Amino acid sequence: MIAQAIFAAFAGVLVVSGLLVVLHKNPVTSALFLIAAFCSLAGIYLTLHAEFLGLVQVIVYAGAIMVLFVFVIMYLNLKNDVESGVQTAVRRGMGWILGGVLVAEAVLFVSRRWSIGPPAPPEALGAAGNTQAVGQVLYSRFLFPFEITSMVLLVAMVGAIMISKPRRGDTAGTPTQVPHRANVTPTPAELATAPHGGVAGSPPPPHAVEGRPRELYIPEFDPPDERSPNAEGSR
Amino acid sequence: MIPLSWPLLLSAALFTTGIVGVLVRRNAIVIFMSVELMLNAGNLAFVAFARQMNSLDGQVFVFFVMTVAAAEVAVGLAIIVNMFRLRESVFVDEFNLLKG
Numbered sequence: 001m002i003a004q005a006i007f008a009a010f011a012g013v014l015v016v017s018g019l020l021v022v023l024h025k026n027p028v029t030s031a032l033f034l035i036a037a038f039c040s041l042a043g044i045y046l047t048l049h050a051e052f053l054g055l056v057q058v059i060v061y062a063g064a065i066m067v068l069f070v071f072v073i074m075y076l077n078l079k080n081d082v083e084s085g086v087q088t089a090v091r092r093g094m095g096w097i098l099g100g101v102l103v104a105e106a107v108l109f110v111s112r113r114w115s116i117g118p119p120a121p122p123e124a125l126g127a128a129g130n131t132q133a134v135g136q137v138l139y140s141r142f143l144f145p146f147e148i149t150s151m152v153l154l155v156a157m158v159g160a161i162m163i164s165k166p167r168r169g170d171t172a173g174t175p176t177q178v179p180h181r182a183n184v185t186p187t188p189a190e191l192a193t194a195p196h197g198g199v200a201g202s203p204p205p206p207h208a209v210e211g212r213p214r215e216l217y218i219p220e221f222d223p224p225d226e227r228s229p230n231a232e233g234s235r
Numbered sequence: 236m237i238p239l240s241w242p243l244l245l246s247a248a249l250f251t252t253g254i255v256g257v258l259v260r261r262n263a264i265v266i267f268m269s270v271e272l273m274l275n276a277g278n279l280a281f282v283a284f285a286r287q288m289n290s291l292d293g294q295v296f297v298f299f300v301m302t303v304a305a306a307e308v309a310v311g312l313a314i315i316v317n318m319f320r321l322r323e324s325v326f327v328d329e330f331n332l333l334k335g
Contacts, residue, residue, distance in 0.1 A: 007237050011245045018249055018272055022256035027264050034268050041275055044245070047237060050282045050294050060301050065271070065308045072312045073264060076319050088261065088328065095258025102251045110244065130294075137291045138298065149302040156306030163313040166320075 007047045013040040027078050031069050038062040052131040242283035250276035263315050263325040267308070274304050 017037040021030045038061040045054035138146055249272055256269025278297045285293025315325055322329050 004237055004241075007241060011241070014245065015248055015252070018252040021268055021272065022252055022260065022265075027262055030265050030268055034271065037272065038275070041279065044242065044279065045282055048242060048282050048286045050285065050297075053278075053282060053294055053297050056298065056301060060305060061271075061275075065305060068308055068312055069264065069268065072316060076264075076316070076325060078262070078264070078325065092259050095255060098258055099251055099255035102254060106244070106247045106251065109247075110240075133291055134294055134298070137295055142295050142299075145299060149299060152303060152306050156309045160309040160313040163310065164316050 003047050007044060010040045010043040010047070013037075014044065027073050028070070031066060031073060034069070035062050035066045038066065050130060052134045239283055239287045242279055242286075246276045246279040246283065249273075249279065261326045261328055263318065263327050264312075266327065267311055267315070271304065271308070274300060 014037050017033040017040065020033040021037060024030050024033065038057060042054040042057040042062070045051075045057055253269045253271075253273035253276060256272065257266050260266055260269065278300055281293040281297045281300070285291060285297075318330065319325050
């Protein structure tokens with residue numbers, strides 16, 4: 001009886017927050033309600049004696065996946081979901097009609113008597129605990145699919161990085177890299193071919209910096225080190 | 236003791252909510268969240284039947300579904316970020332490149 005009450009409470013929270021995920025205009029609020037839905041679903045898993053899955057639900061879904069969602073929403077700086085236009089209205093209407101058909105189907109399904117199947121044994125699975133039981137099944141009978149999931153995760157990781165990487169020649173979104181030359185000692189070849197007849201330490205003439213960012217030409221070179229021929233000759 | 240019909244009905248309601256979200260919304264990220272709702276509805280049905288059959292295979296399947304959902308979210312959000320870079324928008328109506 002207590003389990004049924006807990007289930008009903010979590011189910012109410014789940015349905016309401018799921019509806020608010022769909023209906024709310026702000027994507028950030030939708031994401032927060034989705035977190036609430038996942039947490040209440042974890043509670044439902046607990047009442048269904050799937051304790052390991054309940055905790056994994058909180059850790060993976062509400063912890064990892066939703067962090068990714070919220071991060072992307074914040075990164076993209078989305079505005080509210082402004083929707084207008086006849087085509088959009090038609091499509092929304094079709095969506096609501098299809099949803100209503102599904103709900104009617106469910107109501108029809110519930111109103112009939114439907115076979116529930118054999119009742120579950122009253123005792124929960126084993127006395128060793130749900131996590132141990134799941135682990136034993138996972139590492140014996142489902143060992144090969146379990147290893148495949150690691151490959152799936154690896155491929156997804158590489159794929160996500162490759163997709164979101166900016167392409168060559170595509171500078172949108174990345175700041176243009178200014179070569180930072182302030183601390184680089186010029187090589188003798190560079191000094192010989194410098195346009196202003198380059199002596200180390202002398203500032204470039206003003207016309208050389210025409211139209212360029214000022215920080216490209218910081219006229220403070222380091223003193224020549226031991227590798228340069230001037231320093232070797234003076235020693 | 237919770238009867239089997241309760242989590243199944245809840246799963247159906249959650250799945251319908253997800254479908255309505257996919258069909259009604261235009262924001263690609265919200266559509267993605269609705270897909271997550273539908274995946275969780277399937278997970279709930281798995282857990283309910285695992286409870287009913289007194290078998291752990293359903294719970295192991297839910298574990299695999301969660302793994303695939305994590306991979307899907309990573310790749311899908313990368314695609315959405317790329318879409319945003321291309322068009323400065325995540326509304327799916329802006330992406331009609333296949334229209335003749």
